[in-house]
Amino acid sequence: MTIKKSIMFRMGVIYLFFLALALWLCIEIINLKFIQADKWKTQSHEVERSENIVMPNRGDILDVNGKKLATSVPSYRLYMDLLAEGLTDAKFNSNIDSLSICLANFFKDKSAAAYKRDLQLARQKGRRYHLVNPKRLSYTEFQVVNKFPIFREGRNKGGFIPEQLDRRQQPFGSLASRTIGKMYGESTKGGMLGLERAYDDKLRGTPGTSVMKRISGRWVPEVVTPPIDGYDVVSTIDISIQDVAEHALRKQLVRHNADHGVAILMEVQTGAIKAMVNLHRLSSGVYVEDYFNYAIGAATEPGSTFKLFSLMAALEDGVVKVTDSIDTGNGAYRFYDRIMRDSQQGGYGMLSVSEVLEKSSNIGIAKIIYENYKDNPRRFVDRLYNMGINKPLGIELLGEDRPLIKYPGDNSWSGTTLPWMSMGYEVKMTPLQLLTYYNAVANKGKAVRPMFVKGLSHHGKMVERYSPVVLNSSIASRHTIEAVHQILIGVVERGTARNIRNSNYSIAGKTGTAQVAKGSQGYQSGGVEYQASFVGYFPAERPRYSCIVVVSAPSNNVYYGNIVAGSVFREIADRVYATGFDFVVESQWKPGREDHVYPYSKGGTFDDIRTIFRELDYPVYAVSSAKEWVSTTAADSGIVIRPKPMPNGVVPSVIGMGARDAVSLLENAGLQVHLQGVGRVVSQSIQAGSKIRPGSTIFIRLE
Template sequence: MTIKRDITWRVGVIYLALVVLAVFVFGKVVYLQVVEGAEWRAMEQKMTNKERKIEANRGNILASDGRKLACSVPSYRLYMDLMAHGLTNEIFNSNIDSLSYCLSKFFKDQSASTYKRRLTKARQQHKRYFRIHHRRVSFTELKEIKKFPIFRLGKNVGGFIPEQLDQRKKPFGILASRTIGKLYEEKEKGGMVGLERAFNEDLKGKSGVSTFTRISGRWVPEEVMPPQNGKDILTSIDIEIQDVAENSLKRQLVKHNAHHGVAILMEVQTGAIKAMVNLHRKSEGVYVEDYFNYAIGEATEPGSTFKLASMIVALEDGYVNLDDSIDTGKGVHRFYDRTMKDSHYGGFGKITYRQVFEKSSNVGISRMIFENYNAQPQKFIDRLYSMGLNKKHGLEIKGEGEPMIKYPGSKSWSGVSLPWISIGYESKLTPLQILTFYNAVANNGKMMKPYFVEGVYQHGEEVKSFKPVVLNPSICSLGTIEKVHDLLVGVVEHGTGNNLKNNNYKIAGKTGTAQIAKGSGGYKNGGVEYQASFVGYFPADRPRYSCIVVVNGPSNNVYYGNVVAGSVFKQISDRVYASGFDMLDEHPVEVPKEGVLPYSKGGKKEDLLTVFEDMNVTIDGKDVESEWISTNAQEHKVNFSRKTFSNGLVPNVKGMGAKDAVVLLENMGMKVIVSGRGRVIGQSVPPGARFKTGTKVFIKLG
C-alpha cells in the first residue's frame, strides 16, 4: 500500500504540474495574442515584408523661353553585393582581374591590384553593400560601368547596385540664383527660399512605394506604386536680360566697392518680372547672388525717388502748378530744430516746381508739402496710403519687407516728420515696392502686382496659369499722370539724370541719393552709408518696361544716383531696346484700292525705272536726280520723289524693301538684323540719329 500511495502521490504531482503548465501556456498565448499581438504581428511583417520609398523627380524651373533655370540631375553611388545569390566563386575568381582593370582605368585613382585586393577582402568579409567608389557618377557614366565584367550580369548574379540620388543644378550658374531659390539639405523639407519654396508643392511631386516580401531568404518585389514626378514652373525671367543686368550691376559694384546692389526689370502692362538681381559683397571684388533677396526683403528709406509720390499728392489736390515758382534760396531751410539742405551747394534760388523736381531740390519739395499740409498732415499721408504705398504686394516669394510711412499721432511722429517724409525719409519701402509705384505711372495709373511665374506645367501641358493682377486701378487722375510723366522725362532731358539721355529713345525716371542708417544702431550709433538709385521706364513715349537699380554702400567717394545707379539702368535699357523688335513703331501698311496702279517699295531709282518701264507704267518725276527715291502710286501713274540721307546720320528706311534697306544701312557701316516680311515699317535706331560704325540696327518688315 505504501508503494501504491507513493506512486499515486507522484503521478498527482506530475499531473498538477502539467495542469499548471498548461494554464501558464494558455495564459501566455492569450497574453501574446491580445496584449502584445499587434507588436509581434508588426515585427513579423517587418521581417517578411518591407517598403522602400521611391523618390519623385523634382520639377524644373524654367525661364520665359523654356530654358532650364533649375533642374534635378540624377547621379549614382555605386555599391556591390559580394554575396549575391548567383555570384559564385567561379564567376568571381574568373572575372575579378578584368573588373579591377576596368575600374582602375575608369576612375584613374587606384591600381587594378588595389581594386582587386579591396573587392576580394570585402567578399571574404561577406559584405552585402560594399561601396565601390566615393565619387558619384552620371547617367552616361553609369551606362558604361554597367558593361564591366561581373556588373554586366545584373544585380542577382553580378551583385551590382547603383543608388540614384538627384542633385539640384542651376545650368546658368548664379544668374537669378536668389530668385530661383534653393533646397534644404534634408531633402524631405523641400524648398528653403525663393521660387523653390514658393512653389514647393507643385515642384516636389509625390513619392512612390515599392513593397518587398522575403521568400527563401531573398527579397522579392511584390507590388509597386509609382512616384508622381513634380510639375515644371514657367517663370517670367528673361535669361538674356538677367545676364545683362547681373553683369552690368556687378561691374558697377566692383568699381565703387559697394556693399550690395539690386536691379529689377518689370513689364509695364502686366507686372511680369523679366530680371531680378541681388548681389552681395563676399569679399573685395567678389559678389554673390545667393545671399539675401534685397529686392524683395530690404525696406529702407528711399530718398529722392519718393519725391514723385509727394508731387502726385500736391498736383492731385490742386495745390501747385508745375510752372508756379518757389524760392529755394541758397538751398538751406529750417523746419523747427532741423535744417533741410539741397545737395547743390549755394542752392537754386527761385525756380519753378518743374525745375524743383528735375533738379531734385530737397528744399523745394519739403517746403511745397509743409506749406500746404502742415495744418492737415493726415490728408497728405492718406493720399499716400490711397495709392497703396503702405501695403505689401502679396508676392509668391516669401520675405517681402514691410512698407512703413508714419501717420500723424503715432509715437514717432514729430513736427519735422512731414517735410522729411516728403523727400523719402522717416519711411521705408523695398526696391520692388518703389518700382511697382513707378510702373503704375508708366501704366497710366494702373498699379500691377509684380509676379514671377507664368504657369505650371505637367508633361508639357499647362495645368495652372497666372494672369496679371491689378492692385490699384488708378493711383491718381490721368491729368496728374500726364504731368508727372513730363516731369520724369524732364529729369533725364534737363535734370539730374541727364547722363542717361540718348538719341535713340527717351527714358523717364528719377535719381535718388539717400543717407541711410548703417546697421541696427541707428544714425548716431551705427553711422550712415549712402544708397544710390535710379528708377524709371522706357521708351518714355510708349512705355514697355520699368526698371530700378539700387546700390548700397558705395565707398569710393562717388555715391550719386545718376552716376552709380543710372549707368547700370542705361546699360540694361539699351540692351533691351536694341534687342526688342516689339519696341519698334508699327504702322499699318496702306493697301492700294482696287484699280490703282501697282505700288512699290522705295528703292534705287535705276531698278524701279527698269520695272515700271517694262510694265508700261506712267512715271511722274522720272528726271529726279537722286540714287534713292520714294514712290507713291496714284490712279493713273506712279510719282517718284527724292530720298536723301545726311552723312553720319541714320537714314530713314521706312517704306523701303528689305534688300535695299540692308544695302543702304550696311554701306554706311551699320550691322542690320531683319524681322518679318514686306517693306520696312520700323527701325530701332531712329532716323537722324548719329551712329558709330558697327552699330546694330533692327528693322521690322510688315
Template sequence: MTIKRDITWRVGVVYLLLVAAAIFVFGKVVYLQVVEGEEWREMQSHLTNREKSIEANRGNILACDGRKLACSVPSYRLHMDMKANGLTDEIFNANIDSLAYCLSSFFKDQSKTYYKRKLIAARQKGSRYYRIHRRRVSYTELKEIKQFPIFRLGKNRGGFITEQIDRRKLPFGMLASRTIGKLYEEKEKGGMIGLERAFDNELKGREGLSAYTRISGRWVPEEIIAPKNGLDIQTSLDIDIQDVAEKSLMKQLNKYEGGHGSAIVMEVETGKIKAIVNLHKTSKGKYIEDHFNYAIGEATEPGSTFKLASFIAVLEDGYINLEDSIDTGNGKMKFYDRWMRDSHRGGFGKISYQQVFEKSSNVGTSKMIVDHYKSDPKRFVERLYSMGLNRQNGIEIKGEGEPMIKYPGSKSWSGVSLPWMSIGYEVKMTPLQTLTFYNAVANNGKMVKPYFVTGIYEHGSLKKEYKPEIINPSICSLPTIEKVHEMLVGVVENGTAKNIRNSNYKIAGKTGTAQVAKGSGGYKGGSGVEYQASFCGYFPAERPKYSCIVVVKGLSSKGYYGNIVAGSVFKDIADRVHASGFDMAEEVVEAMPTSGVLPYSKGGTKNDLLTVFTTIKAPIDGKEVEADWISTLAQEHKINFSRKSFSNGLVPNVKGMGAKDAVSLLENVGLKVIVSGRGKVTQQSVSAGSRVVKGKQVFLKLS
C-alpha cells in the same frame, strides 16, 4: 496491490502533465492570437510583403521662351554587395586586380593598390552595401562603369548596386538663382526658397508605390501605383535681359565696391518680371547670388526716389503748379533741431517746382510738403496710403519685406517726420515695391501686381494660366500722371541723370542717394557714412514698355551718387533691351513698299528672321535651309535665305550682323565683347578665322 497503485500513480502524473501541457499550449495560442497577434502579423507581413515608394520626377522651371532655368538631373551612388549569391571567391579573386585598376583609372584619385585593399577588406567584413566611392556619377559615366570587371556581371553575380539621386541643376548658373530658389537636402521637405518653394506642390508631383510579395525566396511585384511627375512652371524671366542686368550690376559693384545690389526689370503693361538680380559680396570679395533676395525682401529708406510720391500728393491736392517757384535759399533749412541740406553746395536759390524735382532739392521738396501739410499731416500720409505705398504686393515668392509709412500720432512720429518722409527718410520700401509704384506711373496710373510665373504645364499642355492682376486701378488722376511723367523725363534730359541721356530714345526716371541708418549708431556709426544709390524709371518714355530699378547698398566715399552708380546700370540694361526690341512691326507693315527691291536685312538667327519677314509679309526663298544662323539677300521679288556657317574653335565673321546676334555669337565661343555705335557691325578687332582665345576682348564697331 502496491505495484498496481504505483502504476496508477505514474499514469495519473503523466496524464496530468499532458493535460497541463495541453492547457499551456492552448493558452499560449490564445495569448499569441489575442495579445501579441497584431505584432506577429505585422512581422509576418514584413517578411512576406514589402512596399517601396517610387520617387516622382520634379517639374522644370522654365524661362519665358521655354529654356530651362532649373531641372532635375539624375546622378548615381555606387555600392557593392560583397555577399551577393553569385559572387564566389573564384570570381572575386580572378577579377579584383582588374576592377581596382579600372576604378583607379576612372576616378584618378587613388592608386590601384588602394582600391584593391579597400575592396578586399570590405569582402572580408561581409559588407552588404559597401560604398565604392564618395563621388556620384552621371548616367553616361554609369554606363561606362557597368562594363568594369565583376560589375558587368550584374547585381546577383557581381554585387553591383546603384542608387539614383536626382540633383537639381541650374543650366544658366547663378542667373536669377536666388529667385529660382533651391531645395532642402532632405527631399521630402521640398522647396526651401524662391519659386521652388512657392510652387513646390505643383513641381514635386506625387510619389508612386510598388508592392512586392516574397514567394519561394524571390520578391515578386504584386501591385504598382505609378508616380505622377511634377508639373513644369513657365516664368516671365527673360534670359537675355537677365544676363545683361547681372553683368552690368556686377561691373558697377566691382568698380565702386558696394556691399550688395539688386536690379529688376518689369513689363509695364502686365507686371511680368523679366529680370531680377541680387548680388552679394562674399568675405573673399567676390559677388555671388545666393545670400538674400534683396529686391523682394529688403525694405530700406529709399531716399530721393520717394520724392515722386510727395509731388503726386501736392499735385493731386491742387496745391502747386510746376511752373510756380519756391526759394530753396542756400541749400540749408532747419526743422526743429535738425538741418535739412541739399547735395549741391550753396543751394539752388529760387527755382520752379519742376526744377526742384529735376535737381532733387531736399530743401525745396521738404519745404513744399511742410508748407501745405504741416497743419494736417494726416492728409499727406493718407495720400500715400491711397497710392498703395503702405501695402505689400502679395507676390508668389515668400519673404516680401514689409513697407513702413508711419502715421501721425504713432509712437515714432515726431516734429521732423513730415519733412524727412517727403524726401524718402523715416519710410521704408523694398526695391520691388518702389518699382511697382513707378510702373503705375508708366502705366497711366494703373498699378499692376508684379508676378513671376505665367503658366503651369503638363507635358507641354497648359494646365493653368496666370494673367495680369490690377491692385490699384488708379493711383492718381490722369492730369497728375501726365505732369509727373514730364518731371521724370526732365530728370534725365535736364536734371540729376543727364549722364544717361541718349539720342535714340528717352528715359523717364528718378535718382536716389540715401545715407543708410546703422541701428542705434545712426547714419554715421563707427565705420563712417554708408550710402545707398538707386535709380528707378521706365523706357522708352514715349511708349513705356519696361520699367526698371537698380539699387546698390553699402557704398562709401569712392562713389555713391544714384545717377553714376545705379543710373549707369539702368542705362546699360535699357540700351541693350531697346536695341534688341522689335516693337514696330505694325508700322513696318503699313510702310512696306508694294514694288521695287525688298528691304535689306542683316544676317541673324533663322527664327528671328522668319519672325520679321513673316510679319511684314515678305516672300522668302530658302525657308527649308536647316541652320541656326542665316545670311540674307534682298532681291526684287523675294528675300533669299542661305546658310551662314562657322568653324569650331575659330573666331566667326560677324560683319553685317546686328549687335544682338554678333554679341551672342561671339560670347558663345568664349570672347568678351565691347560694342560702340549702332546699326550693323562694320569692324571687329579680332580677325575672323583666327583661333579663339577664351576670355579675350573683341571690339565691335557699328554704323
C-alpha cells in the same frame, strides 16, 4: 498470450495514434485550404509583398521661353552586395583583378591593389552593402562604370547596386539663382528658398507605391500606384535679359567698389518680372548672386525717389499746381533745429513745381509738403496710404520686408518728420515695392502685383496660366498721373538724369541719392553710407518696361544716382530696346543715302540676324537657310548674310559669344555645358576643333 496481447495492444495504440494524426492533418489541410484560405492568403501577401514609396520626378523651373533654370539631374553612388546569390567564388576570383584595375583607372584615387584588398575584405566580412567609392557619378560616368567586369552582371549575378540620387542643377549657373531658389540638402524636404520653395507643392509631384514580390526565388518590383511627376513652373524670367542686367550691374559694382546692388526689370502692363539681380560683395572682392535677396528683403530709406509720391499727394489734394513757383532760396533751409540742404552749392532759387522734381530739390519738395500739411499731417499720410505704398506686395517669394510709412501719433513722429519724410527719409521701402508704384505711373495709375510665374506646364503643355493681380486700380487721378509722367520725362530730358537720355527712345524716371545710417552709428560723422538709385520706365511714350537699379555703399567718391545707378539702367534699357522688336524703331538708314556705312554683327542664327536687321530697316542679302549659323559683312548696298559652317564631330569655338548662343551651339553638338561668370565667353575648357565625345562636359567662362 500475455506477451502477445501486450504487443497487440501497443500496436493498436500506435495505429490509433497515427490514425488520429492523419485525421487531424486532413482536418487542418481542409481548414487551411477552404475555411481559412482568405486569412492566410492575406498574411502571405503581407510577408511576400513589401510596400515601398516611389518618389516622383520633381518638375523643372523654366524661363519664359522654356529654357531650364532648375532641373533634377541624376547622380549615382556605387555599392556592392558581396554575398549576392549569383556572385560565386569562381566568378569573384576570376574577375576581381580586372575590376580593380578598371576602378583604379577610373577614379584615380588609389591603386588597383588597394581596391582588390578592399573588395576581398568586404567579401570575407559578408558585407551586403559595401560602398565602393564615395564619389557621385554623372549619368555619363555611370554608363562607363556599368560596363566594368562583375558590375555588368547586374545586381543578382554580380552584386552591383548603383544608388541613384537626384541633384538639383541650375544650367545657367548663378544667373537668377536667388530668385530661382535652393533645395534643402535632402531633396525630400523640398524647396528652401525662392521659386523652389514658393511652388514646392507644384514641383514635387505625388509619390506612388510599389511592392517587392517574390517570384521563383527572386524579388521583383511591382508598381501598385504610379507616381505623378511634378509640374514644370514656367517663370516670367527671361534668362537672356537676366544675363544683360547682371552683367551691367556687376560691371558698375566693381567700378565703384560697392557693397551690393539690385537691378529689376518689370513688364509694365502685367507686372511680370523679366530679370531680378541681387549681387553682394564677399570679403574676397567677388560679387555673388545667392547671398541675400535685397530686392524684396531689404527695406531702406529710398531718398529722392520717394519725392514722386510726395508730389503726387500734393497734386491730388490740389494744394499745388505744376506751374506754381517755389522759392528754394540759397540751398539751406531750417526746419526747427535741423538744417536741410540742396546738393547744388548756393541753391536753385525760384523753381516751378515741375523743376523741383527735375532738379531733385530737397528744400523745394519739403516746403511744398510742410507748408501745406503742417497743420494736418494725417491728410498727407492718408493720401500716401490710399496709394497703397504702406502695404506689403504679398508676393509669393519668402522674405518680403514690410514698408514703413510713419503716421502722426507714432512714437517716432517729430516736428521734422514731415519735411524729411517728403524727400524719402524716415520712410522705408524695398526696391521691388518702389518699382511697383513707379510701374503704376507707367501703367496709367494701375498698380499690379509683381509676377514671377507665368503658369504651370506638364509634359510640355501649359495646364494652368496665372493672371496679373491688381493691387490698386488707380493710385491717383488721371490728371495727376499724366502730370507726374511728364515731369519724370523732364528729369531725363532736362534734370538730374540728363546723362542717360538718348535719341533712339525716351526714358522717364527719377534719380535717388540717399544717406543710409550704418547700424547704431546713426548719421554722425563716419556713420553714413550712400545708396544710389534710379527708377523709371521706357519707352516713355508707350511704356513697355519699368526698371530700378539700386547700388549700396559705392566708394571711390562717386555716389550720385544718375552716375552710379543711372548708367546701369541705361545699359539694360539699351540692350532690351535693341532686341524688343515690337518697339517702334526709327533707323538711321534712309533709302537713297549713298554715304551710309552699314553695320555688321557677330555670328548667330540666320533667323535672329535677319530679323534684327530687317526690324532696323537695313537691306539684307542672304545666302543661307533658316537653320544655319551665319556671319555678316557690310557691303556697299547692304548687309550680306553668309553661312558659317560648323564642322560635324568637332568642338566649335564659342569665344566672344553670349551665354545663350554658346549654350545652344555646344548642346546641339552633343556636349553638356557648365557656365562660369557672366557676359561674353572668354575661354572654353575643350579646345575648338577637338573631336567631340558625346556627353562630355565643357566648361565655358564668361566675363
